[in-house]
Amino acid sequence: MSIIDIDNKFAKYFIPPNIKEAKKRGKEVVQFLDFDPIPKEMIDIGKGKYYLIRTYGCQMNSHDSETMAGILEQMGYQPTDEEDEADIILFNTCAIRENAEDKVFGELGRLKHLKLEKPHIILGVAGCMSQEEKVVNKILRSYQHVDLIFGTHNIHRLPILLRDALLNKEMVVEVWSKEGDVIEHIPKVRQDGLKAWVSIMYGCDKFCTYCIVPYTRGKERSRRPEDVISEVRELARKGYKEVTLLGQNVNAYGKDLDIDYGFGDLLEDLRKIDIPRIRFTTSHPKDFDDHLIEVLAKRGNLVEHIHLPFQSGNTEILKKMARKYTREEYLELVRKIKQAIPDVVLTTDIIVGFPGETEEQFQDTLSLVEKVGFDSAYTFIYSPREGTPAAVMEDNIPEDVKKERLQRLMDLQNQISRDKNKQLKNQVVEVLVEGVSKTNSEVLSGRTRGNKLVNFKGDPALIGQFVLVKITEPQTWTLRGELVSNAQEELLDVVN
Numbered sequence: 001m002s003i004i005d006i007d008n009k010f011a012k013y014f015i016p017p018n019i020k021e022a023k024k025r026g027k028e029v030v031q032f033l034d035f036d037p038i039p040k041e042m043i044d045i046g047k048g049k050y051y052l053i054r055t056y057g058c059q060m061n062s063h064d065s066e067t068m069a070g071i072l073e074q075m076g077y078q079p080t081d082e083e084d085e086a087d088i089i090l091f092n093t094c095a096i097r098e099n100a101e102d103k104v105f106g107e108l109g110r111l112k113h114l115k116l117e118k119p120h121i122i123l124g125v126a127g128c129m130s131q132e133e134k135v136v137n138k139i140l141r142s143y144q145h146v147d148l149i150f151g152t153h154n155i156h157r158l159p160i161l162l163r164d165a166l167l168n169k170e171m172v173v174e175v176w177s178k179e180g181d182v183i184e185h186i187p188k189v190r191q192d193g194l195k196a197w198v199s200i201m202y203g204c205d206k207f208c209t210y211c212i213v214p215y216t217r218g219k220e221r222s223r224r225p226e227d228v229i230s231e232v233r234e235l236a237r238k239g240y241k242e243v244t245l246l247g248q249n250v251n252a253y254g255k256d257l258d259i260d261y262g263f264g265d266l267l268e269d270l271r272k273i274d275i276p277r278i279r280f281t282t283s284h285p286k287d288f289d290d291h292l293i294e295v296l297a298k299r300g301n302l303v304e305h306i307h308l309p310f311q312s313g314n315t316e317i318l319k320k321m322a323r324k325y326t327r328e329e330y331l332e333l334v335r336k337i338k339q340a341i342p343d344v345v346l347t348t349d350i351i352v353g354f355p356g357e358t359e360e361q362f363q364d365t366l367s368l369v370e371k372v373g374f375d376s377a378y379t380f381i382y383s384p385r386e387g388t389p390a391a392v393m394e395d396n397i398p399e400d401v402k403k404e405r406l407q408r409l410m411d412l413q414n415q416i417s418r419d420k421n422k423q424l425k426n427q428v429v430e431v432l433v434e435g436v437s438k439t440n441s442e443v444l445s446g447r448t449r450g451n452k453l454v455n456f457k458g459d460p461a462l463i464g465q466f467v468l469v470k471i472t473e474p475q476t477w478t479l480r481g482e483l484v485s486n487a488q489e490e491l492l493d494v495v496n
């Protein structure tokens with residue numbers, strides 16, 4: 001285990017991303033620990049004070065922010081959206097692409113004046129960026145108004161770190177570049193009483209050559225099934241309508257445990273719990289086995305939506321990315337999934353402009369998009385991440401070519417998304433009403449089982465309920481419809 005802190009200046013202890021070293025992981029035994037009670041002197045420290053957490057990146061980060069909020073609220077802090085009102089501002093950062101990092105540095109710079117005006121404010125940086133040596137160095141050098149830096153493995157230590165930051169004039173830095181433990185029973189403040197995220201595993205051992213996550217989030221480690229099951233049971237008891245199971249690669253769930261129990265087994269156990277919808281993200285095609293498909297085909301509360309990143313449609317590029325499957329294997333997996341769940345909603349992640357990607361190879365990506373017919377896709381231009389193997393590959397594709405490829409890909413996907421949504425015209429779908437539309441206060445919005453956003457006119461009293469909506473105007477990213485019924489008994493035989 002290595003610790004960076006201000007005293008030892010991390011050079012001695014910090015292990016920057018290094019694929020050879022990181023791949024040796026597995027020797028340290030994962031510890032299952034319980035969250036330590038908040039130290040006595042910190043219990044009321046936040047009484048009458050406010051916190052603000054700015055979250056960047058993926059759902060894992062959003063869920064980590066809920067954990068940070070839970071810990072801060074146990075210390076008496078209350079939430080605020082106003083920077084001027086906040087006594088503590090935390091940035092929960094993302095390192096996946098360079099532009100995500102640039103945004104955070106911009107925000108940190110902007111807040112310098114606030115810190116000068118109100119020196120008592122604690123300004124903290126957490127999340128994946130904190131796990132990078134160059135980021136910690138840059139903050140120490142150029143953003144000295146930051147009070148606290150902590151990593152993805154140190155969230156449970158927030159009470160102690162905050163205490164040190166409040167007592168010290170110097171920046172408090174604690175980032176462990178360890179493989180990671182599993183800490184149970186950390187308090188959480190969930191976004192709403194309807195939908196909840198539940199982490200089922202942490203970290204990633206896939207080491208795709210472009211990706212920083214295996215370094216910033218540590219070794220793949222699963223929570224014990226009984227802990228996940230009891231958390232979902234508790235959410236059901238509290239009246240939550242939907243859970244999303246989270247992990248960088250949920251299909252690898254259980255592989256690191258000393259029991260013969262995988263993701264399919266977990267879903268088989270969870271589907272018996274009386275919670276209306278269960279989703280999961282993200283899937284890696286390599287670990288998506290037949291048993292899992294079999295369990296998903298039983299449907300019930302397991303919704304018909306699979307997010308299945310393919311990244312590139314060309315086998316050679318997939319090999320350079322170390323994705324561990326070929327174009328044909330991916331297509332075969334999709335065929336099996338569609339055979340078992342014909343109305344499945346498939347979404348994906350795609351990278352364009354990976355080092356050395358030729359026009360022909362890019363066209364394989366376009367043709368795969370067409371062949372599969374994804375309902376939607378997140379599309380990205382490759383961004384080199386220091387310390388990853390791809391960062392030292394020759395990146396010979398001009399920026400304008402990358403941008404042009406991205407545009408062509410987005411145009412194609414938008415066309416497909418529109419066509420897919422058109423097929424829903426005049427169909428009746430089950431919608432979990434989540435709130436009032438952001439753009440029109442008379443309109444409600446919610447999601448289908450397939451995670452499609454639906455807007456329709458209705459009484460705000462329906463928020464939190466399942467309703468049936470007839471789709472009247474399908475669009476590229478959203479569906480407009482008319483309320484048919486809110487009777488639970490009629491929620492039978494509807495499409496997703």
Ligand code: 5AD
Nearest residue numbers: 210211309349350351380381382383
């Ligand atoms: N550059 C561009 N996109 C990336 N992703 C991960 N790393 C990079 C990178 N270095 C994308 C992948 C992944 C999604 C979460 O982000 O598509 O699935």
Ligand code: SF4
Nearest residue numbers: 204206207208211213
């Ligand atoms: Fe990154 Fe690949 Fe792991 Fe996903 S599976 S987090 S892309 S290394």
